[in-house]
Each structure stands twice: as structure tokens, then as C-alpha cells.
Amino acid sequence: MKSANLGWGQRYMWLRFHQLPPRHQRETHVVLRFDLPSGLTVAACRAMLTYLVRRHEILRTTFDLGPEPAQRVHPAAPLPVTVATTERDGTAAPADVVEELTGRPFDLAAEWPIRACLITSGGVPRHCVLVFNHLAVDVWTLGEIKRELRAQSAGAAARRPAALLPVRRQPADLARYEASADAAILASQAMAYWQDEVAGLPADPFAARRGARSEPPARHATLVSPAMLGASRRLAGRHGVWPSLVHVAAYTAMMAAYTGQDSVAHLAFVSNRGSHPCPDVLTCMFSPMLVRVGCAGDPSFGELLRQVAGAYERAGEHAYVPYDKVVEMVSREGSLRGTAVRLGSEINFIKQRTKEYGGRRTAFTWNPVPEAWAHHGSDTYLRVDEWRDAVAVALHAASPVMDAVAVERFLRGMEALVLAHDDPATDLPLSEAARLAGFEPPRGAPAAAPIEVWDGEAGPAARALVDAVRQAHGLGDLDLSDSYTLAGGQALRIPQVLAELTRRGWEGLTLNQLAGPAPLGALASRLAPNPRTAPAQNPVNSE
Numbered sequence: 001m002k003s004a005n006l007g008w009g010q011r012y013m014w015l016r017f018h019q020l021p022p023r024h025q026r027e028t029h030v031v032l033r034f035d036l037p038s039g040l041t042v043a044a045c046r047a048m049l050t051y052l053v054r055r056h057e058i059l060r061t062t063f064d065l066g067p068e069p070a071q072r073v074h075p076a077a078p079l080p081v082t083v084a085t086t087e088r089d090g091t092a093a094p095a096d097v098v099e100e101l102t103g104r105p106f107d108l109a110a111e112w113p114i115r116a117c118l119i120t121s122g123g124v125p126r127h128c129v130l131v132f133n134h135l136a137v138d139v140w141t142l143g144e145i146k147r148e149l150r151a152q153s154a155g156a157a158a159r160r161p162a163a164l165l166p167v168r169r170q171p172a173d174l175a176r177y178e179a180s181a182d183a184a185i186l187a188s189q190a191m192a193y194w195q196d197e198v199a200g201l202p203a204d205p206f207a208a209r210r211g212a213r214s215e216p217p218a219r220h221a222t223l224v225s226p227a228m229l230g231a232s233r234r235l236a237g238r239h240g241v242w243p244s245l246v247h248v249a250a251y252t253a254m255m256a257a258y259t260g261q262d263s264v265a266h267l268a269f270v271s272n273r274g275s276h277p278c279p280d281v282l283t284c285m286f287s288p289m290l291v292r293v294g295c296a297g298d299p300s301f302g303e304l305l306r307q308v309a310g311a312y313e314r315a316g317e318h319a320y321v322p323y324d325k326v327v328e329m330v331s332r333e334g335s336l337r338g339t340a341v342r343l344g345s346e347i348n349f350i351k352q353r354t355k356e357y358g359g360r361r362t363a364f365t366w367n368p369v370p371e372a373w374a375h376h377g378s379d380t381y382l383r384v385d386e387w388r389d390a391v392a393v394a395l396h397a398a399s400p401v402m403d404a405v406a407v408e409r410f411l412r413g414m415e416a417l418v419l420a421h422d423d424p425a426t427d428l429p430l431s432e433a434a435r436l437a438g439f440e441p442p443r444g445a446p447a448a449a450p451i452e453v454w455d456g457e458a459g460p461a462a463r464a465l466v467d468a469v470r471q472a473h474g475l476g477d478l479d480l481s482d483s484y485t486l487a488g489g490q491a492l493r494i495p496q497v498l499a500e501l502t503r504r505g506w507e508g509l510t511l512n513q514l515a516g517p518a519p520l521g522a523l524a525s526r527l528a529p530n531p532r533t534a535p536a537q538n539p540v541n542s543e
Contacts, residue, residue, distance in 0.1 A: 002057070002073035004175035009272055009285035011492060012323040013134045014069060016376060017108070018495035019511040024372035025105040031098075032130040032142055034149065039157035042083060042118060045125045048152045049116050050078045052145065057170045058136045058283045063108040066472065066496040073172060074112070081116045085123075094119045098129050106133040113137075138286045139350070140271055145282075171283040178322075190318035191325060197265075197292050197315075198330055203339045204449070205259050206379055206401040208442035214399045218374040220367040221395055223411040224357050228391040231422035238424060239302065241309045244349040247384045247393070248291075248312070249305040250414040251347060256295040257434035258402075258410065260442040265292040266382075268312070269348040272320045288346060289319040290326070300427040301417065324491040327515050331485040334517030339448040341517075344379030344398075350386070357390035362415065364408065370396050377512045406439070413437025454481060454521030461506060462524035468500040469520070480521035484514045491515050505530055 006014055017028045036045065053059040054076040061071045084097040092100075094117070101115045113136035119127040128149070137145070148164055155162030177183055204210065236243040248268075255264045267288035273279040293311050295304065334340045357363075373381060373396050381396040393414060397407050416436040420426055434441070458480060466478050472493045479487065489497070494514045501509065507530040513523060 001075070002172050003070050004073075004172040005179060006063070006069050006071055006492070007171055007174050007283060007285065008178055008320065008322040009138070009287050010071070010135050010283065012287045013284060014063070015324065015327070015491065015494070015511060015515075017133075017135065018498070019377065020372060020375050022105045024375050026103050027372040027376075028134045029102055029106075030132045030134050030137055030142065031102055032132065032146060033127065034146055035127055036118075036125050037153055037157045038124075040125050040153060042120065042123075042125055044156045045118050045128065045153075046078070046081050048149065048156060049081060049128075050076075051152065052148060053077075053079045053112070053114065055148075055164070055167055056145075056282045057172065058141075059114045060112050061136065061171070062110060062112065063135060065109065065499060066493060067474075069492050069496070071171060071175070073170075079112070079114065079116055081118055083118050083120060086119065086121045086126075094127075098131075101129070101131045108133065108135070135284055138271055138284045140273055141282050141284065167282070169278055169281045171281055174278050174281045174283065174285075177278055187321050187325075190321045191329070193314070193318040194290060194321065194326055195329060197290050198326075198333050198341065200263065200292060201265050201333075201341055201343075202261050202263065202448075203334075203337060203341050205255070205261050205265070205342065205345070207448050208260050209258065209401055209406075211400050216369040216399060218370050218396055218398050219402070219404055219407050220370040220373070220397075221407050221411060222365050222367060222392055223394075223415060224359070224363045224365075224390050224392045225415050226357060226360055226390040227362070228393075228415055228418050229386065229389065231418050232391065235305075235418065235421050239305050239309075241305060243386065244384065245305065245308050245312060246418060247349065247391070247414070248347060249301065249308045250417045251382055252293050252295065252308060253301065253304060253417055253430055253433040254410050254413045254437055255345070256430060257413075257437060257439050258406065258442070262296040263292055263294050265290065265343070266345040266347050267291075267343055268315070269346065270316070270319055274316070276320060287319070287321070287323045288343075289315050290343065291315045295430060298429045298431050300429050301421055301433075302427045304430060327491040328485045331483060331491075331515055331517050334451065335483050335486055339450050339517075342379065344377075346378060346381045348381070348383045350383065352385050352387050355385070355387045357387055357392075359390075364411065366404075367394070374398065377510070409437045409439060413439075452518045452522035452525075454519040454525075456521070458521065459524070461527040462521055464501060464504050464506050465509075465520055465524045465527065468497045468504065471500055472496045478520065480524070481519050483517045483519060484523070485517070487520060489514070501527070502530070 057073045060074045064070050082097055084094040097117055101117055113133035115131040117129040118125045151162040232243045232246040235246050252264045268291050269286055270289045271286045273285055291311050293307050330341050379398050379401045383394045385392040393411055395407055395411055413436050417433055462480055469489055475488050494511050506527045508526045508528045
């Protein structure tokens with residue numbers, strides 16, 4: 001069995017997966033659906049899918065906790081395929097089968113990161129649904145898989161072999177490169193850039209707005225605007241930027257108006273393939289890229305758009321880094337300041353050329369409460385989808401930082417700002433963004449909350465935490481006044497620490513809490529004995 005370290009592009013999803021409780025881990029699933037041509041049999045489709053996993057090692061890979069988190073490639077074997085029929089024959093309906101496949105958590109250590117379902121009618125396969133864990137795929141990967149399956153299915157239907165390009169590199173080859181001296185040099189240069197950016201971040205961008213946690217824990221709304229599609233493209237053309245950056249600039253303006261901060265930072269989801277020496281590896285290679293945009297001096301929207309474009313260009317040059325090391329950097333920065341530094345806002349831009357809105361007017365809708373997303377601990381998540389005839393802008397917002405009124409005003413303010421600048425003569429200053437959205441000025445600028453204080457008591461919970469951290473890392477004595485990171489803990493091994501705590505009978509800590517700057521002693525106060533998992537001979541004390 002081939003084994004390798006986790007790739008740099010897999011590490012964000014590794015941490016995100018383990019932050020979520022099992023019932024919410026479906027958030028890390030990716031679903032691919034495609035229609036099958038006529039002339040195929042179920043046996044031919046099974047063979048096609050088995051050949052896919054034979055070609056691509058990532059599709060028959062499991063992911064182990066430790067001692068060092070690793071990906072393990074299993075020998076080629078037939079891919080299990082579930083067959084669901086549209087006939088009323090007493091078996092589960094296709095929708096129910098797909099719901100079960102997408103809703104059940106992946107057992108990363110034992111299960112391949114792909115599930116397959118064939119939907120038949122009259123015994124003939126009509127559709128194929130594939131469910132992936134995000135550790136294995138990104139947007140580019142999905143496109144390649146769909147292209148290969150189309151070529152294979154067309155060839156099988158025509159009774160001729162499909163011509164597929166050979167696979168040049170596998171994820172294990174990528175991991176070997178990332179362990180090389182060349183990759184280490186690139187990473188060190190990128191991390192130096194990130195260190196400067198992290199040092200310039202506000203500790204809590206929402207300090208002037210943040211309130212107590214309330215119900216629902218988060219909100220999710222979508223604004224679909226046909227007018228924004230043309231306006232953003234025309235605006236991008238005049239300024240010589242991508243249309244996606246127009247939306248980022250509108251988001252930046254709204255966020256500056258809402259938070260009252262002189263700079264706005266977010267994590268942008270990118271693939272990291274453009275400047276990579278191994279761009280053709282079929283695996284997950286995306287990782288959030290920190291982008292910080294200065295907003296001081298009431299810049300015009302055109303000036304802000306140029307700043308956004310420059311910030312993205314600079315960040316893109318330094319985007320290829322192991323994300324877990326950025327988490328550790330942010331933790332150390334929080335220890336230095338005496339308060340946690342939050343990277344709590346994310347942006348994702350996706351083109352969906354096959355999706356159509358079909359309407360002429362702007363539509364605003366509330367979506368179900370994003371329970372799974374709320375467990376990740378982020379403040380906001382903006383997703384911009386460019387359809388064939390409209391732009392869909394969706395915002396997730398944690399309730400402590402945005403209520404329902406603010407969420408709707410934020411999205412409508414973004415639309416109003418873009419549409420206002422469809423006129424080439426318009427270039428509104430940032431101060432006008434607040435007026436367009438109808439935001440009230442934030443209430444002062446209170447300091448971010450200080451790090452939790454440890455009272456010096458080292459009880460059973462503290463001993464259990466120290467033992468779990470030591471076991472996961474092979475460390476010696478630890479100082480409970482240090483944070484997990486300052487004590488030598490690695491972000492990538494936090495899931496192993498949490499699993500060890502569970503084995504010892506303790507619960508109550510999250511991945512995000514361990515990754516923060518709070519002292520280990522203070523974190524231990526959050527632990528509580530769990531009678532269901534505690535060792536029978538010693539239910540509350542550490543070993």
C-alpha cells in the first residue's frame with residue numbers, strides 16, 4: 001500500500017472536516033451528476049467506474065489520523081456501485097438512495113472518498129451520481145472526471161475504446177514534491193508574505209458589531225440579479241479586471257461600511273493550480289488565500305477595485321502554502337497580541353454556465369438555517385455564482401455579527417453598488433456604500449476580547465489534555481500557560497489530540513479552540529468527563 005503525507009491543498013479540508021460533528025460532515029461532500037448516453041448496460045457502467053478508480057489513485061485513497069496524518073493508496077479493485085430504479089418495485093426511490101449516499105459521513109480512515117449510484121429506468125442506466133469527499137477533489141478535478149466519464153461512456157455506447165491521456169502524476173508524487181527542498185523554499189517565501197499580512201489584520205473585524213450568540217445560530221440568504229451579470233462584466237471590461245473582482249470590491253465596500261474598519265480581509269477559495277509545477281494532479285489542490293484590502297481615506301469604487309485587483313495579484317503569487325502552517329501563524333499572532341485574531345470571512349466565486357435563472361427581476365430569498373456551516377465557527381461566507389443569465393450572491397452570516405436586516409441590506413447594497421457603476425460617469429466614494437445599504441454607523445470600536453486566563457489549577461482535565469498533546473507529538477513536559485501552538489502542537493494533528501481525549505473519556509473542546517491562542521490550562525477548563533467513552537477502570541482521570 002502506497003503512503004504519503006497529506007497534500008498542501010488537502011489540509012484546509014482535513015481541518016474543516018474534523019471541526020464538524022458527524023451529522024454535519026455532509027458539508028464536505030461534493031456531488032457530481034451526469035446523464036448517460038443510450039446503449040449502455042449496468043455492467044458497462046460498473047466497468048467504466050472501476051476503470052476510473054484504477055486510473056486515479058486519489059479515488060481509492062483513505063486518510064489516517066496519525067501519528068502523522070497521511071493518505072494511503074489502496075490496490076485497484078471494483079468500485080461498489082448502488083443501483084436505484086425509477087420503477088415502483090418496492091426498493092428505495094433514487095432520490096432516497098442519493099440522499100443516503102450524500103448524507104452519510106465518510107469514514108476517512110476506512111472508506112474510499114467516492115460513492116457511486118446508477119439510476120435505471122426499465123433496467124437501462126440513465127443517470128450516474130457520484131458523491132465525493134472534498135479531500136479528494138476540487139473544481140478542476142471534477143471537470144476532469146466528468147470529461148473522462150463522458151469519453152468512456154460515449155466509447156462504450158459506440159462499442160469503441162475511449163482515447164484517454166495517460167496519467168502523468170498521482171497525489172503521492174505531488175506529496176513527494178511538497179516534501180522537497182524546492183517546495184520548502186517556495187513555502188518559506190510565501191509564509192513571510194503571509195506573516196506581514198497577518199500582522200496587519202484587525203483582531204476582530206466585527207468587534208463593533210458582535211453581540212451575544214442567538215437563535216438561529218446563522219442565516220443564509222440569496223440574491224439573484226440578472227442586471228448584475230451585464231453590469232459587472234461591463235465594469236470589469238472598463239477597468240481591465242475579472243468580473244469576479246467587481247463582486248469582491250462590492251463586498252469589500254459593504255464590509256468596510258458595516259464594520260467601520262480601515263481594512264477588510266477575507267479568505268478567497270482558489271485552486272492554486274495556475275502557477276504550480278504539478279498542475280495536472282487529480283486531487284484537491286485548493287486552499288484559502290488571505291486577501292487584505294486597505295479602505296482608509298474614503299476611496300472611490302474605482303480606486304477600491306484597483307486595490308482589490310492588486311491585493312489578489314500579490315496574494316496569488318504567495319498562495320501555495322500548507323494551510324495548517326497559516327493557522328499556526330495566526331495562533332502565534334494572537335498570543336503576541338493577547339487576543340485571538342479571527343480569519344472569519346470567506347469568499348467563493350463559481351461559474352455555472354449551464355444554470356439559468358429565467359427571470360428578469362431581482363429575487364431575494366431566505367434559505368434554511370445553515371446548521372452545518374455554523375459549526376465551523378466562521379463569521380461570514382459569501383458565494384458568488386455566475387449563471388448564464390444572472391448572478392446569484394449568497395451570504396452565510398453568524399447571528400452574533402449580522403441579524404436578518406443586516407444580511408438583506410448587505411446583499412442589496414452589493415447589487416446597488418454594482419448597478420450604480422454601470423454608468424461610466426459614476427465613481428462613488430466608499431462613504432456612499434453605507435448609504436446605499438442603509439447601514440447605521442457601527443457603535444464605536446470596542447477592543448477584541450482578551451485571551452482566556454488560566455488560574456494555575458492543574459486538575460485531571462488539564463493532565464488529560466497535556467497527556468493527549470504529548471502523545472500526539474512525542475513531546476516532553478508542557479507548560480499549561482502556553483497555547484497549544486506555543487507548546488509545540490501542530491494544527492494538522494489536532495484531530496488526533498481530540499480523538500485521544502475522547503478515548504480517555506473527555507469531551508468539550510473543538511478544533512478551532514485548540515488552534516487558538518488560549519493557554520492549555522484555560523482550554524482544559526472546557527473539558528468534561530464523558531461516561532460513555534471514559535475507560536471503565538478510571539472514568540474521570542487521565543492515564
